[in-house]
Amino acid sequence: MTATPHAVIPARVHVPAWAWLLTAVGLFVLYLVTQDNGTVLSSAGDMAHEFFHDARHSLGVPCH
Numbered sequence: 001m002t003a004t005p006h007a008v009i010p011a012r013v014h015v016p017a018w019a020w021l022l023t024a025v026g027l028f029v030l031y032l033v034t035q036d037n038g039t040v041l042s043s044a045g046d047m048a049h050e051f052f053h054d055a056r057h058s059l060g061v062p063c064h
Contacts, residue, residue, distance in 0.1 A: 033056055033059065033061075034056060034059065
């Protein structure tokens with residue numbers, strides 16, 4: 001008598017809610033960095049705009 005092989009059930013990974021929130025905030029910040037052309041951060045001043053401008057260059061996003 002031969003044993004029948006059992007199907008392997010993949011393990012479920014539990015991702016906490018704070019990790020999903022952190023991912024969403026990170027994606028939103030990445031969107032702001034890559035899409036800002038001065039209109040989003042114009043009220044925050046030149047310092048914030050220059051920070052995002054430098055971050056765009058460090059990520060390799062063309063902005064000129």
